[in-house]
Amino acid sequence: xxxxxxxxxxxxxxxxxxxxxxxxxxxxxxxxxxxxxxxxxxxxxxxxxxxxxxxxxxxxxxxxxxxxxxxxxxxxxxxxxxxxxxxxxxxxxxxxxxxxxxxxxxxxxxxxxxxxxxxxxxxxxxxxxxxxxxxxxxxxxxxxxxxxxxxxxxxxxxxxxxxxxxxxxxxxxxxxxxxxxxxxxxxxxxxxxxxxxxxxxxxxxxxxxxxxxxxxxxxxxxxxxxxxxxxxxxxxxxxxxxxxxxxxxxxxxxxxxxxxxxxxxxxxxxxxxxxxxxxxxxxxxxxxxxxxxxxxxxxxxxxxxxxxxxxxxxxxxxxxxxxxxxxxxxxxxxxxxxxxxxxxxxxxxxxxxxxxxxxxxxxxxxxxxxxxxxxxxxxxxxxxxxxxxxxxxxxxxxxxxxxxxxxxxxxxxxxxxxxxxxxxxxxxxxxxxxxxxxxxxxxxx
Numbered sequence: 001x002x003x004x005x006x007x008x009x010x011x012x013x014x015x016x017x018x019x020x021x022x023x024x025x026x027x028x029x030x031x032x033x034x035x036x037x038x039x040x041x042x043x044x045x046x047x048x049x050x051x052x053x054x055x056x057x058x059x060x061x062x063x064x065x066x067x068x069x070x071x072x073x074x075x076x077x078x079x080x081x082x083x084x085x086x087x088x089x090x091x092x093x094x095x096x097x098x099x100x101x102x103x104x105x106x107x108x109x110x111x112x113x114x115x116x117x118x119x120x121x122x123x124x125x126x127x128x129x130x131x132x133x134x135x136x137x138x139x140x141x142x143x144x145x146x147x148x149x150x151x152x153x154x155x156x157x158x159x160x161x162x163x164x165x166x167x168x169x170x171x172x173x174x175x176x177x178x179x180x181x182x183x184x185x186x187x188x189x190x191x192x193x194x195x196x197x198x199x200x201x202x203x204x205x206x207x208x209x210x211x212x213x214x215x216x217x218x219x220x221x222x223x224x225x226x227x228x229x230x231x232x233x234x235x236x237x238x239x240x241x242x243x244x245x246x247x248x249x250x251x252x253x254x255x256x257x258x259x260x261x262x263x264x265x266x267x268x269x270x271x272x273x274x275x276x277x278x279x280x281x282x283x284x285x286x287x288x289x290x291x292x293x294x295x296x297x298x299x300x301x302x303x304x305x306x307x308x309x310x311x312x313x314x315x316x317x318x319x320x321x322x323x324x325x326x327x328x329x330x331x332x333x334x335x336x337x338x339x340x341x342x343x344x345x346x347x348x349x350x351x352x353x354x355x356x357x358x359x360x361x362x363x364x365x366x367x368x369x370x371x372x373x374x375x376x377x378x379x380x381x382x383x384x385x386x387x388x389x390x391x392x393x394x395x396x397x398x399x400x401x402x403x404x405x406x407x408x409x410x411x412x413x414x415x416x417x418x419x420x421x422x423x424x425x426x427x428x429x430x431x432x433x434x435x436x437x438x439x440x441x442x443x444x445x
Contacts, residue, residue, distance in 0.1 A: 002073070004073040004074055005042075005045045005073045007073070007076075008041070008073045008076045008091070009038075009041065009042060011076070011089075012038045012041065012089060013038075015078065015087060016085070016086060016087065017038055017078065017086075017087050017088065017089045018037075018038065018086040018087065018088070019035050019036075019037070019038075019082075019086075019087075019088040019089075020035065020036050020037070020038055020040075020041050020088070020089050020090070020091065021033050021034070021035050021079070021088060021089070021090040021091075022034050022035075022036060022044070022049060022069050022071055022090070022091055022093050023090050023091065023092050023093065023210070024069060024092065024093040024094075024095055024106070024108070025107050025108065025210060025343065025345060026107075027105060027107060027343070027346075027414055027417055027418065027421075028289075028343065028421065029107070029289075029341065029342060029343030029344070029345075029346070031210055031213070031214060033090075034049065034051065034069070035088075036049065041071065044069070044070075044071050045071060045073065047068070048068030048069055048070045048096060049068065049069045049070075049071075049093075050066060050067070050068055050069075051067055051068075051069060066097075066098050067095055067096070067097060067098075067103060068095070068096045068097070068098065068100075069093040069094075069095060070093055070094045070095070070096055071091040071092075071093050072091060072092050072093065072094060073091065075090075075091050075092040075207055076089060076090075076091050077089065077090055077091075077177045077178060077211075078177075079177075080173050080176040080177065081173065081215075081218050081219075081222065092108070092207050092210075093108075094106060094108055094109060095108070095109065104411045104412070104413045104414065105413050105414060105417070107343055107345035107346050107414070108203070108206070108345055110345055110346055110349050110409070110410055110411060110414055111202065111203055111206055111345040111346070111348055111349045112203065113349070113409075113411070114348070114349040114352045114353055114409055115201075115202060115203060115352070117352075117353070117356065118248070118352060118356060121356065121359070121360075122250050123248040123249065123250060123255060123356075124201060124248070124249045124250075125201065125202045125246070125247075125248060125348070125352050126199050126200065126201055126202065126205075126246070126247045126248075126249060127199065127200070127201075127202050127205045127244055127245065127246055127247075127348060128182070128196070128197065128198065128199035128200075128205075128244065128245040128332070129196070129197055129205065129209060129242050129243070129244045129245075129338075129344075130194055130196045130241075130242065130243045130244070130245075131194065131195055131196070131197065131209070131212060131229075131242050131340055132187050132192060132193070132194045132239075132240035132241055132242065132340050133192070133193055133216060133227055133228060133229045133240050133340055134146070134148060134189065134191050134192050134193070134227070134228050134230070134233055134240060135148065135149045135150075135166060135191045135192075135193060135220060135225055135226070135227055136148060136149065136191060136225060136226045136227075136228065137149050137225055138225070138226065139226045140226065140228070145234075146226075146228070146233060148189070148190035148191025148192070149166075149191045149225055150186075150190055150191050151190045152186050152190065152191075153186070153188055153189075153190075154185075154186065154187060154188040165223070166193070166219060166220070166223060166225070167184045167193060167195065169219045169222075169223070170195065170215055170216055170219045171184060171195065173215050173218075173219060174195075174197075174211075174212065174215055177211060177215070179197060179208045179211060179212065180197065180198035180200075181195060181196065181197060181198065182196040182197065182198045183196055184196065187238065187240075188237070188238045189234065189237035189238045190237065192237070192238065192240065195212070195216075197209070197212065199245065199247070202348045202352065205344070205348070206344040206345045206348055209242075209344040210344065213229060213341075228240075229339075229340040229341035230292060230341065231288070231290060231292045231293045231295070231296040231339045231340070231341065232292050232293075232295040232296040232299055235295075235299070238299075238302075238303075239295070239296030239297075239299060239303065240296070240339075240340040240341075241296065241303070241336065241337070241338060241339060241340055242338040242339060242340040242342065243334055243335070243336045243338065244334065244335050244338050244351075245321070245332045245333070245334050246272075246332060246333050246334070246335060246351065246352075246355070247331065247332040247333070248268065248269075248272065248355075253328075254328050254329055254331050255268045255269070256268060256269035256272070256331040256332060256333065257269075257328040257329075257331035259328075263311055263320045263322065264331055265320055265331065266331075268359055269320075269331065269333065270365040271358040271359045271361075271362060271363050271364075271365070272333065272355035272356075272358050272359055273309055273318050273320075273333055273355075273358070273365055274358045274363035274364060274365040274366070275354045275355045275356065275357045275358020275359065275361075275363055276317075276318050276333070276335060276351065276354050276355055276358070277307050277308070277309060277317065277318060277365075277366070278354070278357075278358065278363060279350075279353075279354035279357065279403070279405055280307050280317060280337070280354070280389060281307070281387075281389060281390055281395075281396070281399040282399045282400050282402065282403035282405060282406050283350040283351065283354055283400070283403075283405075283406055284337065284389055284390050284396040284399065284400075285390075285393065285396035285397055285399070285400040285406075285418065285419075285422055286342070286343070286346050286347055286350045286400070286406065286410070286418065287335075287337055287338045287339065287342055287347045287350065287351070288337060288338070288339050288342065288396065289339070289342055289343070289393075289418075289422065290339070290341075290393065290425065291392070291393045291425060291426060291429040293339050293393070294390070294391060294392050294393060294396075296339070297337065297389060297391075298391055300374070302315050303315070303336075304316060304317040304336040304337045304389070305374075305388060305389055305391075306373050306374075306381065306386050306387070306388050306389065307386060307387045307388070307389060308366075308368075308369040308373060308384075308386045309365070309366075309368060309369065310368045310369050310370065311368070313369060313370065313371075313372070313373070315372070315373055315374055316336065316369065316373070317335070317336055317337055317389070318333055318334065318335055318336070319333070319334040319336060320333055320334075321333075321334055335351060337389065346410060346414070346418075349409050349410065350405075350406055350409045350410070352409075353405055353406075353408065353409040354405060357405055366385060369384065369386060371384075373386060392426075393422060393425065393426045393429075394426050394430075396422075397419060397422050397423060397426065400418075400419065401419060
């Protein structure tokens with residue numbers, strides 16, 4: 001037993017923890033949980049906890065259902081909303097097969113494989129997400145539009161506003177779990193919030209994002225409201241994205257920084273961006289995995305619908321922030337297409353692979369787009385070499401099907417499952433008759 005495992009077991013005893021929740025994530029990004037008694041945790045550390053993987057979306061087939069959840073002691077945290085007396089703790093798990101080999105269906109393992117590939121090239125991958133979400137007065141009911149908790153806008157400060165208390169409670173809970181928050185504010189839509197997590201290595205951050213969603217939903221529940229990370233809940237208001245800042249470090253040196261270069265961006269950083277741009281269409285089914293995602297991307301409101309980069313154009317797909325010139329550690333690039341509810345393990349894996357491909361192959365970065373790309377005609381955009389992102393989940397699926405990069409990043413099992421699942425979602429969506437169609441057509445046809 002290593003020191004971290006000993007620390008966990010000692011803390012559980014000292015803090016009178018009565019329940020330990022083992023968390024993991026299915027292929028679609030849904031959090032799964034099983035509770036064990038503290039006395040069982042030592043055995044779980046040594047041998048894993050057996051469960052039926054065929055019951056988990058995207059894991060295994062019925063005839064090969066036995067799987068093991070291996071708790072990661074480095075992820076141990078006490079759940080603050082469960083109270084101090086007879087408390088509850090959680091650990092994230094890696095999923096393995098009975099012979100101890102990693103499960104290729106485990107999203108955490110998918111990300112670890114990409115991080116290993118980066119490490120072989122001397123890189124550590126860091127991310128910093130800006131997570132947007134909506135707060136509603138009640139739990140949305142089928143067929144009824146949700147009611148936002150306020151009518152405020154971007155950066156609005158409303159005295160005694162419910163959103164202030166909500167963000168305060170959520171941030172205090174996150175920090176109690178060791179998750180650092182950089183800042184928070186009201187976003188552009190009514191009831192829309194943003195909380196930015198301080199940068200961390202990509203695996204820790206993916207775990208943090210899954211925890212973040214649980215905390216936000218829990219705090220909302222405790223306040224008699226509901227929270228949603230749906231990409232585009234309203235036609236007339238902005239969608240919820242997760243603009244994510246990315247950086248590669250070589251030891252303590254930021255590989256994206258070069259003093260005196262344009263935007264202080266190194267050749268490595270430029271090739272990384274070029275990789276993101278070239279492979280953006282084929283990774284979009286992973287970063288934007290629902291039919292509703294494309295109503296966010298193509299619904300205006302500065303959403304990144306076109307494939308280009310810049311530093312002061314808020315509609316670009318990749319932005320080079322210029323907040324802190326001369327600060328080597330702050331050099332980074334921002335990928336703006338990610339949905340707030342995407343599976344962070346898979347999304348980070350494909351983003352990293354796309355960027356690394358650009359570095360490996362020495363991709364040339366195209367010229368920065370300085371125009372308002374949304375205001376250009378299709379002909380003008382084509383003349384500038386600016387292509388669109390997929391305009392629907394169907395287009396994203398088609399691009400992903402042809403992608404060797406995504407197949408390699410996800411592994412055969414996850415790659416095929418995601419494609420099957422997304423094809424089924426598109427087929428089901430396409431068959432729906434909407435109120436839009438009835439309202440427009442019944443009176444005239």
